[in-house]
Amino acid sequence: MTEKIQLSKVEKSLLLYLETRAVDYGGLVDISRMNEEDMSIAEQWNKSSFIKFGRVKIQYHNRDGTHWCKLSPEAFRLAHAERIARCERIWLSKKWLPTEDSIE
DSSP states (O other), X not given: OXXXXXXXXXXXXXXXXXXXXXXXXXXXXXXXXXXXXXXXXXXXXXXXXXXXXXXXXGGGOBTTBSEEEEEOHHHHHHHHHHHHHHHHHHHHTOSOOOGGGOOX
């Protein structure tokens, strides 16, 4: 049985950022959007194989990134669960109504 990983708010945010970069940017990571704490967490996760994270060869640097990431199946599972939870939180706090819920 796998142990349940508990992520802090900062770690959840970073995981969702890296998941977006992995899925939408082919793994390229723009580290200008990461702070020192994010970099430290990414390096720790890399050492534990939760993700793979590193620099891109300089000739391949571009506006999309200078680093790369690849998520483990566990990282993808946790990112997916956090996306669902975030969607539910945002839905409950929405400030609008769908047309079918309108009162006339």
